[in-house]
Amino acid sequence: MTQLTMAKALNTGLRRAMEADQKVMLMGEDIGRLGGVFRITDGLQKDFGEHRVVDSPLAESAIVGAAVGLAMRGYRPVVEIQFDGFVYPAFDQIVSQVAKTFRRSEGLLRMPIVIRIPYGGGIGAVEHHSESPEAYFAHTAGLRVLTPSDPGAAYRTIQQAIACDDPVVYLEPKRRYWDKGEVDLSDVSGDPWRSRVLRPGTDVTIACYGPMVRCCLDAAEAADVSLEVIDLQSLSPLDLAPVIASVERTGHLVVVHEAARTGGVGAEVAAQITESCFYSLEAPVLRATGYDVPYPGSRLEEHYLPDLDRVLDAVDRSLAW
């Protein structure tokens, strides 16, 4: 076991993937010489060359569109979108091409593309740098959506996403980049498409992912009731089996995410859990999420983002129902 930040775990995972497969190549804005604005690709261009770690033009649609062509040629492109709010120029290529080419070609053209996006708030940034766009991608057939919550998961799942023959939107919780955690560098096992029960509990089930996992674990630590914390990790396909098993025991579920509430991943979890656990539920599925407003200026973001208190407030409301 090694103590690494999530940033270093991702960097090491990318390096391992490039060593393991010559067809893996990286592309994105400022990822080469600079090592990326978050330094996730630090040192990789120096070691693997300018042809495998490509500093792209400042053109997001080009980054993703070119990845489609590279995949057609047999490459496994891993592209970086610099910030969550800058993915939208590439949205057309992601939804219309990345997600649909395998199907359109009736299985002949695989799209083993990973689209890495630092996402989420809590870093005091200007507009467009704190968004949580996961629901758009989880709603798009043909895409997989993964989000790691700690350095160990980041190290494993970035390599698993690259090895996957489907396109993966890989959302990196940027405010957790510098959190340290245990990483087993010799272990890339485990199914990335499964939810993980991170903390067992008996009173209320908490389903969360990405940047909110740390917050929910802290809430469980602080709570005077017993919370079971489940990291969904894969937002598409969603693996709700552990959540169902948990809710059948607890009868209470709170879903937590930074993204706005309406049409969010939490809504899908609530719908499916209602279908599967109707007679086990002792309260409606509650959500602690961002509000349905554009992400506010950084001086207000602590009011927007769910935090430990909002998670516990939702827990209290569920138990008092």
Place this chain on the structure above:
Amino acid sequence: MVDAMLGRAVQLLTPEGERVDDPDYDISLSDQELRGLYRDMVLVRRLDAEATALQRQGELGLWASSLGQEAAQVGSARALRTGDYAFPTYRDHGVTWVRGVPPLEVLAMFRGITNGGWDPIARRCSLYTIVIGNQVLHAAGYAMGVQLDGAEEAVAVYFGDGATDEGDVSEAFVLGSNLHLPLVYFCENNQWAISSARDRFGRAPLYKRAEGFGFPGVRVDGNDVLAVMAVTRAAAERARSGGGPTFIEAYTYRMGAHTTSDDPTRYRHAEELEVWRLRDPIERLKVLLARQGMADRSYFNQIDAEADELAVIVRDGVRAMQAPPPESMFEHVYAERNPVLDRQRDAMVAYERSFADEVTA
């Protein structure tokens, strides 16, 4: 040559069928190759006519006509080698024809049997891309792969004048220029993007854009199959030998509607078609072949008979094409197992089967 309509453009065969010289481009083709170009264009035109008729009869959901653009499509595609790769638009039936895609595989998409239709790897020809301009970036990415592989291959990407308005196309120009990619950007300027006239919206000739991006641009008479082939050959050779991208503007005309859902009488005059009918790409090659004794009446009759045979194959083939089973929509969404989809497919099959039981009971 400088022509009142085309401006400065490469031309080797005039609308009257006269062979002329160009200072920069020339092509020498055998009689057989010239007859081959004629045959390609006649058969593609017939395919187009049959498909239009089949749409009118309700056999196809939609058809995008290539009428009038045969020289641009056939001439450029014939300039490519088998090992090169083509990225056509949904109107490039002449390109898919030359790449060896069976016509029925092209028609399958327009019938609604599939969203694709052929094997893009075997044909080295991508599937039709319906979102305007998307494929230009795919070609740039593919060309990056060619470059990474150190292969001597050209990548030809087709798009229309309308697509040049799209950001993706400009981004693909940037990518091609920055990385010096082995690309041939082949723009069929057919003058109309549905109802938008290129002349009305474009203040500068399209081929001149290339200079700003840092690679050569050339306008060619898009209805002159010889000039198109000569210009594309040179560009493809340049791409293969590490010379970087070239932009070709093939100046042509969309003789038909945008698609079978369109009514061009609402936005353009019939006189315009008359002008372009005189510049027909097939007629001028036919005149050349006849005048120079490379083909006679019996040859032309033979090609017409072949076109009739193709029409029968197309009609019968399309009518016989059945929709795949409904649950096939769940195939090839993901390469790896997806339990969410598995459950939905099983539920769909069970639901639909419940009606079958009622009928048999």
